[in-house]
Amino acid sequence: MGFGQHQSFYLRDGWLHKGLEVVDMDPALLSNPSAFERMGIGKNMVASLRFWIVATGVASYNMSTKEYKVTELGRTIFQNDSNINLSFTKGLIHYNLAKGNDINDANGRRSSTVVYWFFNILEGNIFERDVLLSKYKEWVSKHKHVSDNSLKRDVDVLLQMYDINNKHSDPEDVLHSPLSGLGLVMRGEDIIKLEGKLSRLDDELIYYILVDYMIKHNLPSLILNDIVTAEKLPGRLFNLKREEVLKAIFSLQAKELIEFSQTNNLDAIYIKNIPETSIEVINQFYIESGANNECII
16 A cells, blocks of 8 residues: 655646656666756655656566666557547556555555545545545554545545646646546535546446456456446446446447346356457557557657
């Protein structure tokens, strides 16, 4: 579990692009105490950038060598949509953040626990800010002792990063997060976890998550109810109602990517010709969408 490693900076537009460029140029630069001078940004911002590139899965960190490395996912995103313009890419970044509770920080990887908790564990859709923070504190206390200030900063960063209105009280916050475009959170008098809509997502994103989950857990199929309600699957991650998940399932079936079997009161989803790795799904999407940054990393 990771808390407060973002240094109170939420993920901003252009940060992943910048981070991957730096890592590709010099894998050890971000670990260098003088990195902030060479990069022209503050020390805390460098620390935050280190956190986000690993938490989103686009880079990995080797504790022995103190070097960063662009992952296969990071390389694929950089080559095709490094500025995170496509809803598919936004969804990929969100998926990696929201499923990351099991990342082992001791091995040099970092998780964004508050994102995992908000989208997988937290029940309900409308909260007063104080109630939201109280629920987070209560859940964290069952696992680890963390200061109240650190948990408050986690919640603040989460809300700034996902707020669909992108309205920041701090005049310094002039850059918004690419994740605000997913339309998952709205800040006002209350905090609202918005109902997910397929119109903001891609069928292929749902397909990728199913493939990735089934490969990881070595599953031959998935039950529809799990896709709607289980942790780290589309229904929970994007707050999709059963009807919206069914729309995606029927669309993927029409594209002959999955089989949807409704027998014996058990709605099961099978992947047709499941790829050896889930990254193949991402590559195929970018090829078919015509996305390409025309750059090499």
